[in-house]
Amino acid sequence: MTYDLIIKNGNVVFYDEVRKADIGIKNEKIACIADKIDEEAAKTIDANGQYVMPGMIDTHVHISEPGRTEWEGFVTGSQALAAGGTTSYVEMPLNALPATTNKAALDLKIEAAKGKNYVDYSFYGGLIPGNIHQLEEQAKGGVKAFKCFISDCGSDIPEDFANVDDYTLYKGMQKLAELDQLLCIHAENPDITRRLAEDKMREGKTTGVDYAESRPIFTEVEAVKRAILFAKETGCKLHLVHISTSEAIQEILKAQREGQDVTVESCPHYFALSAEDVDAIGPKAKCQPPLRKKADQERLWDELLAGNIGWLTSDHSPCTWDLKDAPLFEAWGGISGCQNNVDLMFDLAVKQRNMPVEQFVHLIATNPSKRFNFPNKGEIALGKDADIIFVDPNQSYTLKSEDLYYKNKFSAYEGFDIGCRVTKTILRGNIVFDLNEGIVGEPKGKLMLENN
Ligand SMILES: NC(=O)N[C@H]1NC(=O)NC1=O
Ligand SMILES: [Zn+2]
Numbered sequence: 022m023t024y025d026l027i028i029k030n031g032n033v034v035f036y037d038e039v040r041k042a043d044i045g046i047k048n049e050k051i052a053c054i055a056d057k058i059d060e061e062a063a064k065t066i067d068a069n070g071q072y073v074m075p076g077m078i079d080t081h082v083h084i085s086e087p088g089r090t091e092w093e094g095f096v097t098g099s100q101a102l103a104a105g106g107t108t109s110y111v112e113m114p115l116n117a118l119p120a121t122t123n124k125a126a127l128d129l130k131i132e133a134a135k136g137k138n139y140v141d142y143s144f145y146g147g148l149i150p151g152n153i154h155q156l157e158e159q160a161k162g163g164v165k166a167f168k169c170f171i172s173d174c175g176s177d178i179p180e181d182f183a184n185v186d187d188y189t190l191y192k193g194m195q196k197l198a199e200l201d202q203l204l205c206i207h208a209e210n211p212d213i214t215r216r217l218a219e220d221k222m223r224e225g226k227t228t229g230v231d232y233a234e235s236r237p238i239f240t241e242v243e244a245v246k247r248a249i250l251f252a253k254e255t256g257c258k259l260h261l262v263h264i265s266t267s268e269a270i271q272e273i274l275k276a277q278r279e280g281q282d283v284t285v286e287s288c289p290h291y292f293a294l295s296a297e298d299v300d301a302i303g304p305k306a307k308c309q310p311p312l313r314k315k316a317d318q319e320r321l322w323d324e325l326l327a328g329n330i331g332w333l334t335s336d337h338s339p340c341t342w343d344l345k346d347a348p349l350f351e352a353w354g355g356i357s358g359c360q361n362n363v364d365l366m367f368d369l370a371v372k373q374r375n376m377p378v379e380q381f382v383h384l385i386a387t388n389p390s391k392r393f394n395f396p397n398k399g400e401i402a403l404g405k406d407a408d409i410i411f412v413d414p415n416q417s418y419t420l421k422s423e424d425l426y427y428k429n430k431f432s433a434y435e436g437f438d439i440g441c442r443v444t445k446t447i448l449r450g451n452i453v454f455d456l457n458e459g460i461v462g463e464p465k466g467k468l469m470l471e472n473n
């Protein structure tokens with residue numbers, strides 16, 4: 022056979038081992054894996070000294086196009102994903118205008134995204150008060166999962182998203198269970214966090230630690246427990262997004278042990294940054310749930326290393342600079358991070374905390390591919406899409422704003438020394454990012470709709 026591409030000599034990260042191997046790619050798929058491939062290829066790349074692993078699947082990305090394209094767009098957002106080693110993502114139903122809460126809005130988003138993505142992409146639908154009758158049309162339109170907020174979602178304008186009341190959560194879960202859809206929830210108790218923030222501001226207590234204390238751990242735990250209870254009652258499949266505390270993870274583990282269909286993600290910022298760092302970095306490091314205090318963060322690390330967290334996502338939640346250039350409690354809550362999922366976490370977890378590389382790959386690719394039903398992705402294996410990245414564990418760099426592809430080139434990680442580097446990103450056999458050349462070629466990302 023003549024291959025389109027052969028990747029030679031890499032340390033290939035398989036599901037349960039790391040081994041030197043060559044990979045032959047034909048028609049966008051992994052067509053051969055062998056100790057040595059000597060056949061012909063249109064192109065051969067030497068990956069000596071690099072880890073060769075599946076591209077990340079980031080199931081939590083906010084691209085605010087259409088409607089708020091000045092915050093982030095499909096072109097710039099997907100370039101950042103590609104440069105950071107992500108080859109597929111699922112886009113959140115809020116921050117674009119209109120929010121994705123019905124089929125017409127989904128169609129607008131599909132139209133806006135056409136021909137602009139450098140990696141493969143798919144969409145969430147939304148559950149808000151008053152749209153239970155529009156869940157089915159979104160499911161039929163091919164969304165991968167649904168999202169709702171128990172927490173405040175940070176906007177009061179009518180065409181934006183709204184958080185669910187308990188009745189909507191209950192009835193929405195009943196409907197989604199009937200449709201066999203996964204519901205993903207941002208879980209924090211809004212009544213308590215809103216009032217505690219008002220208290221802090223009145224008292225003039227506005228440090229990073231104060232912000233963490235305005236959204237205390239138990240407010241995440243309470244909302245997680247409520248979500249689990251409602252899901253148990255209705256039989257709805259549940260996923261908890263961006264969980265920031267060991268206490269909440271323990272509740273999810275308990276539900277899993279009792280046989281409930283519930284999963285959990287966390288994000289690099291909860292491991293790389295803490296509440297004590299926020300005053301030095303400023304509002305670029307503001308997010309919800311908040312960055313936790315160092316001692317609490319250590320216990321979240323224990324959960325990650327123990328395998329108690331399903332996968333990692335960026336919760337890339339960008340905005341324009343003016344919205345960040347404000348006092349901490351008033352600034353936009355959201356971290357631009359989708360370009361630094363893989364390198365940051367490989368450095369912190371694999372290099373600094375000895376996480377096995379296979380486990381790292383489960384966290385960035387294999388586990389989300391299963392939960393979000395991407396059967397052709399998430400693993401280096403015969404017949405899978407050739408979505409492959411190279412990670413060089415021996416390179417390091419200091420992150421600068423000019424390295425960023427985001428529409429708004431700022432990040433909470435600017436100035437960070439990162440002890441590894443994504444050197445190549447390959448999407449279905451096509452090189453889309455190369456460290457020396459930057460983004461390569463035209464956008465080739467495909468829309469992946471769920472068939473319903
Ligand atoms: N609307 C939005 O993107 N919110 C996100 N930002 C954040 O830090 N947490 C979120 O849920
Ligand atoms: Zn959220």
Ligand SMILES: [Zn+2]
Pocket residue numbers: 081083113336337338
């Ligand atoms: Zn989010």
